[in-house]
Amino acid sequence: MAVIEVTDLTKRYAGQTVLNGISFSVEEGEIFGILGPNGTGKTTTVECVEGLRRPDGGTIRVLGLDPIKDGRELRELIGVQLQHTQLPENIKVWEALDLYASFYANPRDWRELLEQWGLADKRNARFGKLSGGQKQRLFIALALVGNPKVAFLDELTTGLDPQARRATWEVIKQVRASGVTVVLVSHFMDEVEELCDRVAVFDGGDIVALDTPAGLIDGVDAEHQMRFRLMTGDASLLSEVPGVTGVTTKGDQVVVTGRGDFATAVTAALARNHVMVADLRIDKRTLDDAFVALTGRSLHL
Template sequence: MLAVEVQGLCKRYGDTSAVEHVSLEVRKGEIFGILGPNGAGKTTVVECIAGLRKPDGGHIRVGDLDPESQRSMVREILGVQLQDCKLPGRLRVGEAIRLFSSFYRDPADPEELLSEVGLTDKIQTYFENLSGGERQRLSIALALAGQPNIVIFDELTTGLDPRARRLVWKLVESIRSSGATVLLVTHSMEEADQLCDRLALIDSGRTVTCDTPANLRATAAQALGRDDSTLEDAYMLLTGKKFEVAE
């Protein structure tokens, strides 16, 4: 019962290898995290999954579909919020959600989506006048416009204050509760630990391991002899590197 399957994914840009033999399996109905520092190749992986980039090697399935040769069909079941995706400043919230809904054969009701993400009172507000948290909630609504079975969120809470971050986390959990599968790309250890059922640790374009946050912490605790071991401890143990993220 896999929602997404990636086997041996490779992607190069000239002489630079961004992703090298990444493999992961996302089960239906779970929140699966891809965790790693900036530049680890996380965004490239999900862009290949979404059919936005052509892999140089490997095998990808989204449900029973090939995102490269069946991209239009994948678009009907997959919603995507990509990092640094911005809308025109003078586009109103209501206009944005209606525009995105028009792309799909069986869209969600735009007004209901805005209600679910708490933006009903912002329907006439220009995108440029939204706060960071409001923009992220709108991006969630846009990713859900086609009523997808699978949703990709790439660095969804970067730059948000703690209150806004937790509001977004609740929305992500509610999406999973509704029956969708969530693929969450993050460099936040706290976010991965809070939300993810399982996660893949990615380092320098490679899969280090895939496991539950609890099992990764337990592995670090056993190796280090500390009951309070963290995901960062696990990352350092498995890669031999300090987890460094440039904000």
């Protein structure tokens, strides 16, 4: 069942088209990624879906509700973590959770969230005294305190150290396991690859691709490389192997360039011809490569 259905959504600011008639749907219980560089309409899309902004065209249904017309009803059912929002400096962690829980008809027990998000020992700390990671975890907990059916998380792990990011990912997986549909806005490839069931790639106000992370990676016809050290025999036979586009040899170091699943064919050819190699490495294709292929530029410039 589709939890979110967006059809031909357009949005313009001051004559500038920000969203160019995009369509997508999010299924129940999945983590849906919205990926793209800043300024490509990701946040605008999510804000329209949340009912924070009024679309200029198209239709949006979230849990069967219109975010503008049925806003009141919808806000009981969604949880939101926004980019660039803060809390008052002097509010204590437990007060914020208790307060936000009071906004909803059927909230979760915020004490559980305090434990789950590792904030139990910060219960009485003031917001202004929290570290970046603690603030971020509090925002996520606040997004979940209303016991939402859909959670929107915008730039989830910005400002977190690598260890805290991994920990956050694990808890997000638990959130999905508990049946909450998650919409994740991100510009981190590794995060999207790790967490998302499906990803919409945004570029210039359009969705340029929508697939599973693996599907996006496989769909890319980009060249990649494998390298090894030659122990015996000759590597020149490899240029005949299907998918291989180039073989360069420098001393005993060999670099083979190719497309698709050429690496399997290369290793098979080496074994067949009794060529012994060592230190075999295959450059894994990543979502980064897929992104560059789709948009013609890298996210991390």
